[in-house]
Amino acid sequence: MSAAQDESKGAQTVDVLAPVAVDTSYSYLAPPALGLQPGDSVKVPLGAREAYGVVWFVDDAERPRGNLKTVIARLDRPPLSQKLRDFIDWLARYTLTPRGMALRLATRAAEEAAPDTLRTLYRAGGKKPERLTPTRARVLEAAQGGMAFSKKALAEAAACSTGVIDGLVDEGALETIAAPPEPVARALDPDFAAPVLEPAQREAADALTEAVRARAFKPFLLEGVTGSGKTEVYFEAVAAALKDGGQALVMMPEIALTAQFLERFAARFGEKPAEWHSGVSERKRARIWRAAATGELSVVAGARSALFLPFRDLRLIVVDEEHEGAYKQDDGASYHARDMAVVRARIENAAIVLASATPSIETRVNAERGRYGHLRLHARAGSRAMPLLEPIDMRVEGAERGRWIAPRLALAMGETIARGEQALLFLNRRGYAPLTLCRDCGHRFRCTQCDAWLVEHRFRRALVCHHCGHTERRPDTCPECGAEDSLTACGPGVERLAEEAATLFPDARILVLSSDFPGGAERLRRELDEIAKGAFDIVIGTQLVAKGHNFPHLTLVGVVDADLGLGSGDPRAAERTFQLLNQVTGRAGRGDKPGRALIQTFQPEHPVIAALLSGDAEKFYAQEIALRERAGLPPFGRLAALIVSGKDAATAEAHARALARAAHELPTSSRYRVAALGGLPEADEIMMLGPAEAPIALIRGRFRYRLLVKAPRSADVQCFLRDLIAAAPKERGGVRVQIDVDPQSFL
């Protein structure tokens, strides 16, 4: 026996998945000394380089070796649990994402991690300094008692510069010690400040805590009107998970903005939860990742990517504002975080709560059919009333030309401000004006890379494309005909409304809240906080202000254009508008005083507007659900979109046509049936619609065509899509095909 053969004796064969855009794992030999288990992280040779990967499968039996490469090393990283690996496999299969990319969602934070560095702390050193100034005395006094402090904390405590501390170290009056980094989250106390719940809240909270204790998969819809105290209810479920020593994940659509949520959490549990979103530093995210795996950390509040954390003992997932479109991730892997949260909860045997004042149709149907427990709060907490909603019919009492605030809304704003209360104007449009044109020649400013108008942003003195970010200076003369002073802004954005409000109320403190101002999330957080404290009389904002915020002084909401969004051909337009308008009007009257909302519309009789005004959500859901059922739309049928794009319109279109043809030429399958071209489809057949030019036909210089797959629930859509891609001609000439299972956007 040669030495090499001898060495391989007892070696394992392992399948390793690398977090790259491939679907398959590769086999390697692993020296027995590594003792590899599924879930372990390893370094392996991959092509010409070394890559990081996760062991998916271990085979201890002798296997023909071929010329397998050998695992280089095992990394010191908590293993990925079987459950998390199952979840990754599930997500990859369902969304048709390469498995490696799905794995990357879970390991990215760990990969990018710089090693934990030790911190330098300072404490009293025993020697007396040669010169004892009053400042130095203060430092030494602060460092009394053997405790160690960071340089910054010590300097702050003694109100001196950090140079003073360095001087004291040089003289031995202070000494330095190396300490591990601060914990990513402090221990939470489930009994820190338990609230007194109202009877309806109590009942819902009891159902949730019972489910958490049962350690079984149990989904709930927590449906409660705006301000009904849903947060306090699911906090009780979090408390139950904590009491059992388990972990909880609270997902929010705009976590970066929800400082208020973190404060409320701290008031309930004594400390803030670990926060997880793109604004958290890489190093910190790596530590949270590890702490979730070791169980050192118990609650994470995070954006959709928190769903992939390696929790050791996950007992509860809360998806707050479950209807939010922000849960759909569309670049890279395309998945719906709310739906995937339900899958993860099932795999983890955990309870899951989907909370909303206006649930998605999908969730609502699941609750009605008994698949989800349905917990309801019909009234606001603390005997507060729902806001009074009134329409302003813009056909008869609209604003004068060039203005957007109707007289009756202006009047209400004036009264509100005079009482020392706040008014909110809501318009879901950033910038100053959505279109700029030349009065002389009719020239319209368009993006050269996208099928879109350039939006004027007057504060930034620029014309901006909202699809690709292209920015140009607004010229003084028309680039087409050269006319001077001929450029006109058409239609309003929030900046233009602010101008109008300032003319109407010159003394009012006005704030425009928009995500495109410099300062980012930090600035928005501060501004939201200032609004809550009453620092402004009039707040003007896009959907950013609609979401889950609590502004106690806000009593009037003016919806400037309720019809915006209803006109699009999007199958979800009605649902989305209903949700958004409910959310935004729900900001009124959450404090001590009652709220009121005025809705400007050109079509007060539109079913969505009528349902909103009547406060009859039941009627809206009944109508919308019946409509979807008749049309075979989700959740009664399934949809998947194929977006074919290319630098050249003809090539992209040709490929889209080839895909459509391929669908009809697939061999028969037992998993699905494809409707014949031209004829009426049978109830159990998949329909292939398109290709059609996408509503936004050009984005970032790429021409786009869409195909829509409409399938009955009985069909295996994933299988169909996989067969279709395999049968389709190869993507050539820069053509890309993007698959979007359960699409939310149809643009």
Ligand SMILES: Nc1ncnc2c1ncn2[C@@H]1O[C@H](COP(=O)(O)OP(=O)(O)OP(=O)(O)O)[C@@H](O)[C@H]1O
């Ligand atoms: N039992 C209670 N007694 C008194 N006040 C309560 C109670 N529960 C909740 N509140 C208060 O009611 C307000 C609304 O609660 P919360 O923000 O939880 O509502 P929500 O249902 O999440 O609303 P939204 O869907 O609009 O975000 C908060 O100020 C909260 O402190």
Ligand SMILES: [Zn+2]
């Ligand atoms: Zn553009």
